[in-house]
Amino acid sequence: MLLTLPPGRRGWVVTSLGVAQTISWASSYYIPAVLAAPMAASFGLSPVWVFGAFSMAMVVSATVGPWAGARIDRIGGRGVLMLSNLIFATGLAILAAAPSVPVLFGGWAIIGLGMGMGLYEAAFASLAAIYGKEARGPITGITLIAGFASTVGWPLSGLMLASWGWREACLGWALIHLFLALPLNAVLPRGSQKIVPTEALIAEGPPPPRHALWLLAFVFAATWFNSTAMAAHLPGLLQAAGSSPAVAIAAGALIGPAQVAARVLEFGLLRRFHPLASARLAASSHPVAAICLLVLGGPAAYAFALLHGAGNGILTIAKGTLPLALFGQSGYGARLGWLNAPARILQAAAPLVFGAALAAWGLNAIWLTAGIGVLATAALLVLRR
DSSP, X not given: OOOOOOTTOHHHHHHHHHHHHHHXXXXXXXXXXXXXXXXXXXXXXXXXXXXXXXXXXXXXXXHHHHHHHHHHHHHOSHHHHHHHHHHHHHHHHXXXXXXXXXXXXXXXXXXXXXXXXXXXXXXXXHHHHHHGGGTHHHHHHHHHHHTTHHHHHHHHHHHHHHHXXXXXXXXXXXXXXXXXXXXXXXXSOGGGGSOOOHHHHHHTXXXXXXXXXXXXXXXXXHHHHHHHHHHHHHHHHHHHTTOOHHHHHHHHTTHHHHHHHHHHHHHTTXXXXXXXHHHHHHHHHHXXXXXXXXXXXXXXXXXXXXXXXXXXXXXXXXXXXHHHHHHOSTTHHHHHHHHHHHHHHHHHHHHHHHHHHHHHHGGGGHHHHHHHHHHHHHHHHHOOO
């Protein structure tokens, strides 16, 4: 029999799921930054092809997310998350053994399937199945831990690449899924596998208004677009503002700590407020940061990174807590999957779209993401509790 943790052991649940999420993010979302160039070179391709395969994986994850969320609503998250580890391991093993480009793309497609079943949306839905409307704290907790996915993932991928090669690095991540992430997900409480009684679903009242769902889907898509665009092009943007390459890289390194610091703030002070209030504050941080960069230029690089990073850190939590607070637990997993599907698709397009804008307009490309941030903030102001 599998050892499981009782739901009351909240700290252990959060730690286990948080570490498993760190592995899932580090071995999927964050590996192209380190492995794309050598992966492409071994096939005589430009790295653009590998990033294209990764974009395809994110589109696959968008199509799978609603099904995975609905499955978690019915039976809980433990089985779905464990299956995602097996799928991640399979996709990574296929990458490691890929003899041709079509097989490489097939491996990325399978990783996309794992992303749709095993990243934040599935973890948030699993916590909602365990703790119901009290899941805000645990959701914040796992994002605090998984916020270090790039901090852990990039150096570890780089170390495996330097020591063995990119194929062995993919195989190493596959083994980490099987021997660490899978057992961690396996100890999630059995309570997360209970079917929600029909009476409990009816008790939560009528379904949420359609316009509120559309508004929230737009907010998630807009903020994911901005987040991914900055992740791909922040150093280039800061250099366009007048920063030196060293300053641009140093400022970019502040994004991670700013995200974690903001999540600590959400876990402490901001948890007293409705998630809608903290989401509005977070969504407005990127436009404010953009104005600072446009007005002050290069000297505002650090302020821009801190403001953008802090807002992005809180918005990651809001993607789990807002639907729960606004619409309740009934159908939460499936709803979360549908709300985030447009975000995944725009996320796949963000590096290309913003990269083209940066090449054409230079620093003025920031008007694009600033405008999107203003619209997201306006949409959150329209939403009501």
